[in-house]
Amino acid sequence: xxxxxxxxxxxxxxxxxxxxxxxxxxxxxxxxxxxxxxxxxxxxxxxxxxxxxxxxxxxxxxxxxxxxxxxxxxxxxxxxxxxxxxxxxxxxxxxxxxxxxxxxxxxxxxxxxxxxxxxxxxxxxxxxxxxxxxxxxxxxxxxxxxxxxxxxxxxxxxxxxxxxxxxxxxxxxxxxxxxxxxxxxxxxxxxxxxxxxxxxxxxxxxxxxxxxxxxxxxxxxxxxxxxxxxxxxxxxxxxxxxxxxxxxxxxxxxxxxxxxxxxxxxxxxxxxxxxxxxxxxxxxxxxxxxxxxxxxxxxx
Amino acid sequence: xxxxxxxxxxxxxxxxxxxxxxxxxxxxxxxxxxxxxxxxxxxxxxxxxxxxxxxxxxxxxxxxxxxxxxxxxxxxxxxxxxxxxxxxxxxxxxxxxxxxxxxxxxxxxxxxxxxxxxxxxxxxxxxxxxxxxxxxxxxxxxxxxxxxxxxxxxxxxxxxxxxxxxxxxxxxxxxxxxxxxxxxxxxxxxxxxxxxxxx
Numbered sequence: 001x002x003x004x005x006x007x008x009x010x011x012x013x014x015x016x017x018x019x020x021x022x023x024x025x026x027x028x029x030x031x032x033x034x035x036x037x038x039x040x041x042x043x044x045x046x047x048x049x050x051x052x053x054x055x056x057x058x059x060x061x062x063x064x065x066x067x068x069x070x071x072x073x074x075x076x077x078x079x080x081x082x083x084x085x086x087x088x089x090x091x092x093x094x095x096x097x098x099x100x101x102x103x104x105x106x107x108x109x110x111x112x113x114x115x116x117x118x119x120x121x122x123x124x125x126x127x128x129x130x131x132x133x134x135x136x137x138x139x140x141x142x143x144x145x146x147x148x149x150x151x152x153x154x155x156x157x158x159x160x161x162x163x164x165x166x167x168x169x170x171x172x173x174x175x176x177x178x179x180x181x182x183x184x185x186x187x188x189x190x191x192x193x194x195x196x197x198x199x200x201x202x203x204x205x206x207x208x209x210x211x212x213x214x215x216x217x218x219x220x221x222x223x224x225x226x227x228x229x230x231x232x233x234x235x236x237x238x239x240x241x242x243x244x245x246x247x248x249x250x251x252x253x254x255x256x257x258x259x260x261x262x263x264x265x266x267x268x269x270x271x272x273x274x275x276x277x278x279x280x281x282x283x284x285x286x287x288x289x290x291x292x293x294x295x296x297x298x299x300x
Numbered sequence: 301x302x303x304x305x306x307x308x309x310x311x312x313x314x315x316x317x318x319x320x321x322x323x324x325x326x327x328x329x330x331x332x333x334x335x336x337x338x339x340x341x342x343x344x345x346x347x348x349x350x351x352x353x354x355x356x357x358x359x360x361x362x363x364x365x366x367x368x369x370x371x372x373x374x375x376x377x378x379x380x381x382x383x384x385x386x387x388x389x390x391x392x393x394x395x396x397x398x399x400x401x402x403x404x405x406x407x408x409x410x411x412x413x414x415x416x417x418x419x420x421x422x423x424x425x426x427x428x429x430x431x432x433x434x435x436x437x438x439x440x441x442x443x444x445x446x447x448x449x450x451x452x453x454x455x456x457x458x459x460x461x462x463x464x465x466x467x468x469x470x471x472x473x474x475x476x477x478x479x480x481x482x483x484x485x486x487x488x489x490x491x492x493x494x495x496x497x498x499x
Contacts, residue, residue, distance in 0.1 A: 072379030
């Protein structure tokens with residue numbers, strides 16, 4: 001029983017976190033993304049792409065100073081929740097509270113509600129609806145707290161989602177070609193330089209989930225995959241995509257992606273699935289760690 | 301070339317622009333997007349304002365009600381959405397409503413390029429996602445038409461030094477998107493060879 005602990009007043013805590021994470025993720029860009037954009041601006045030799053990257057950095061500064069959204073797209077609110085070892089929490093109440101937090105953020109900030117019903121296109125003006133916010137809930141032996149990651153996923157990049165159930169005979173070469181082809185096909189639409197998330201293996205649903213989850217890792221060495229083979233593949237693909245010349249906003253240049261992140265799962269003997277999910281240059285994410293004693297840490 | 305232009309634009313204003321030029325705008329620009337265009341073209345309702353010589357912006361802003369604002373709304377975050385979804389409306393906007401330029405991100409396709417040539421129009425690329433900068437260049441929301449489509453209304457924005465915008469598609473038929481895509485496609489073959497991926 002020594003691992004069991006109860007969170008204090010979870011209703012208020014999670015509602016406040018839902019509101020805070022949804023708003024702050026859209027105002028404060030993660031430090032690794034800022035660094036990658038600065039590096040890219042220094043690397044570009046032509047004034048066009050350098051100017052675009054400079055405007056992006058300026059937008060981040062303006063939002064820091066004025067405490068306003070960097071982008072008008074409030075996105076689809078997506079929560080990635082990991083519940084650690086020995087945590088006792090009313091999960092259903094936690095998700096309800098996070099949803100209320102998103103609705104409050106939309107009303108009180110106010111934020112544009114970007115969520116509609118799929119057929120009638122009805123907007124409740126709450127950034128929520130059936131199945132939205134999206135919740136991914138996992139459990140982990142590695143942590144002793146609840147980890148909540150918020151991703152307000154913009155539609156320009158989310159529209160650039162691709163899944164292909166390749167054949168085993170297509171091999172690793174087929175996987176690489178698919179990733180390169182999709183990045184060229186996407187062009188300027190996902191607001192490059194993007195963070196490209198790749199899922200390899202699993203079932204079709206797991207493959208796409210892995211691709212999206214991969215975009216949450218920090219850009220650069222800090223977020224590199226721990227498996228050296230996957231890490232090498234990430235670097236190889238990053239450099240290959242950047243050599244296509246699509247560039248910032250698809251208007252030409254040396255920086256098409258800030259990074260490529262890959263997540264993998266084992267798959268069926270007859271399958272070779274690959275999924276690509278892109279995140280725009282802002283790489284918006286905001287994280288809370290909630291400890292059993294009610295302590296909360298906010299980060300990226 | 302760098303141009304500073306005041307809206308509305310004339311055919312001459314637009315025809316002298318070349319892909320790669322930059323443009324900075326003053327005056328009125330019109331915010332428009334999916335639902336607004338569906339109402340005009342698919343549901344046959346004429347636009348509630350005169351768009352002749354107009355510059356459109358593919359947008360759906362975050363706004364706040366304000367008694368002091370001329371339209372009853374003040375801008376919070378105004379930013380640009382991906383144009384590709386609105387591609388099929390370009391020709392009608394130029395031919396039937398006299399629109400001269402469209403500001404967007406991600407670019408438009410071949411029929412839009414042909415329409416820009418035929419009627420004298422251009423596409424100006426903005427830096428997508430940098431809405432906090434864009435918002436600083438919007439002085440006021442002058443009028444909001446079709447409020448029931450919120451946030452996809454027809455927005456009349458008064459802007460000052462809006463840009464710099466890149467002329468990405470011009471009235472002579474050039475398109476930076478077409479050029480970049482063709483070059484990337486050609487590069488792919490080299491990349492496949494380099495990575496040993498076969499044809």
